[in-house]
Amino acid sequence: MLNNFCFWFAALVALGASVLAVSRRNAVHGLLWLVLSLLAVAVLFFMLGAPFAAALEVIVYAGAIMVLFLFAVMMLHLGPAAQRQEAQWLAPGVWIAPGLLALGLAADLIAIARLAGDAPAGAGIIPPEAVGAALFGPYVIGVELASVLLLAGVVAAYHLGQRRDRSLGEGAGSG
């Protein structure tokens, strides 16, 4: 009963937050909802008996988005006008709803951990070793491929982010 309620709460938060993350016109607001959606998914992982995956979800995804957030705030907008704009972006009306829902998720998590005991909804609790064994066992090609993908992504980003004058030879601008 309690498990069910906890599941539905987290699932609905995940769905609603995802929809809102996509539909916000302001990217910063969208990111707020995206963080919430990722936290809700992490709670779902926890319920399924995968605490390690849940922790990774929070650290890697939610953490990465927070860093992205910081970068956007730090690099793109400087000066007092930008500060006013940021204050406006993060007006209480914007963050109260996601904040309350995040608190709800935390309560959800505590309720599962304290009250529902050790009976996860999945096949059992999956320890970190099992995750590692799966990654470097059956999915080893995927892991190696992901590293190549990231390297190619870095090279591609380097090309796109280069200063323009490096490309200014006689051929530049000729279309």
Added chain:
Amino acid sequence: MPVTNLQLFLPELLLTGLALAVLLLDLWLPRARRSVLPVLSVIGLLLVGLAAASLWDPQRGPVYDFWNSYVTDNFAIFLKVFFAAVGGLVVLLSTDFLRDVRAYGEYWSLLLFVLLGMVLLAGANDLITIYLAFELVSLVSYVLAGYRREDPKSNEAALKYFLYGASASGVMIYGMSLLYGLGGSTNLQVLGERLASGEVTPLGALALMLVLTGLGYKVAMAPFQAWCPDVYEGAPTPVTAFLSVGPKAAGFAVLIRFALSVFPSLLPQWQVVVAILATLTMFVGNLLAIRQQNLKRLLAYSSIAHAGYLLIGVVAAGSQAGWGLPAVLFYLVAYLLMNLGAFALLLLVARTRGTEEISGFSGLAQGAPFAAATMLILLLSLTGIPPTGGFVGKFYLFAAAIESGTWWWLALVGIINSAISLYYYMNIARLMYFGQPAPELVKRPAGLSVVVWVALIGTLGLGLVPEPLMALARQAGMLFVGR
């Protein structure tokens, strides 16, 4: 089965090593010596192709390795050699273009990374491997399309390609997650068995449609072809040549393996869908190509039409694997040769006359009779007129449709479309031979000349002696027969 035989993974390892070596050499070599990178790439790709070819063994069935997530069979080996050839030819096409934009070396390593993704797609037997390899191909393709950052059209191409491609990936992975939910595995064979044992659910059909949509975007199948002309026009010409053959072939490889492994139980259903889409793709490509004035746009629409012809083979492959798959493989090789040849000539003409419009070919026969005659043969091949590889390829595709019984009408649609395409291809030939004479082509960069010769000899060779390649293609297509 865990890792048993790393030797079978040799082409992939070599290609990865090559890509990394080129990346590092670009960093260390002084600027003046970097022209060695394309040479190194071509030699490396030659070795990759040889390594893949040395694994060819008509007797051996598929070997599943890496816990069944990767398969080495003759179908995959055929495609790996094919991709190595694509890579080598595109590198040769690109040397001249990069001299123009003051080369940066990351072009070569990016190109090799895409090729690695394509090679992995040929053997991928697991949803996760497929998805990651697809992302590797897509991600780098977006950047290659926008390689000339100072050119707004190139930027537009990259952005459009990215937006369409990202939505397509999203749709595809949504279908894959449904499949994982239904079958409880990411392995294609296991999924196929589990889906076949139960009855066909609407959810299974939905998953199939979603994955088909995602793949349809990548191979520019109608009605998902809208990105294609703009991207092909805006991208640098060698990249366009690459996109029109490479990722498309990889998309077909996955489409075939996926459809035949996972969905034997939904066979009649997906055949109907693909047959309808093939018809639509052929008509859209050919009818819209008629009015194009820009040759790159024209070749983009023509590549949509050719994807339609290839889909005929995919449909036929479902019915009886005897002819459909070999026909697709043969046609891919023929298409590679004739299409890259046409792009090489376009580069030559654009270099001399400074235009990518069809009018640039006007009167080419007076100034450069050899180039005009080559272009004529390639155009005949693209239309499907003997004695060219394009004719034999289309013949096999249409024969496969007729052999399959139910789908004979696809051959008819294909023939009607070939007749339509005759108009716009021959329009170029008319301009070349009867248009206003123009100055001859001043300069022939070595790389382009090699591609033109390979395309000419290959296209005529496949037209006159198709048997050797067809025998290989038949062995490669055998795998799915005994399944």
